[in-house]
Amino acid sequence: MNKSDLINAMAAEAQMSKADAKKALDAFVTSVTNAMKAGEKVSLVGFGTFSVSERAERTGINPSTKATITIPAKKVAKFKAGAELAAAVE
Numbered sequence: 846m847n848k849s850d851l852i853n854a855m856a857a858e859a860q861m862s863k864a865d866a867k868k869a870l871d872a873f874v875t876s877v878t879n880a881m882k883a884g885e886k887v888s889l890v891g892f893g894t895f896s897v898s899e900r901a902e903r904t905g906i907n908p909s910t911k912a913t914i915t916i917p918a919k920k921v922a923k924f925k926a927g928a929e930l931a932a933a934v935e
Contacts (some may be wrong), residue, residue, distance in 0.1 A: 849885050851870065852863065852866045852867050852870055853866075855870060864915070864918065871929055877895055879920060880895075881896070881897050883897060884897060884913055886902055887903050889927070891927045891928065891929035891930065892923055892926075892927050892929070892930050893926045893927045894924070894925045894927070895922065895923070895924050896922075896923050896924075896925070897921070897922060897923070898918075898920070898923050899918065899920050899921075900918060900919055900920070900921055901918055902915060902916065902918040903915075903916050904916070
């Protein structure tokens with residue numbers, strides 16, 4: 846499912862126009878992104894939790910030259926499915 850498929854499904858489920866569904870989805874994505882940029886967790890009970898995790902600096906190998914390289918530390922986005930979502934997928 847891509848973004849336009851999701852917008853169509855949201856519009857049908859909520860009985861709203863596709864334009865309103867797009868605005869709602871864009872607002873949701875923007876709100877979650879801004880919260881995660883600020884280092885906050887976003888928890889939707891039953892659905893899941895969006896969070897930011899920090900990866901430490903580590904050593905890797907360049908596959909073409911076999912030279913050792915240092916991979917810098919960085920922050921990554923994580924999602925952990927909630928119990929209801931996990932049960933629905935099984």
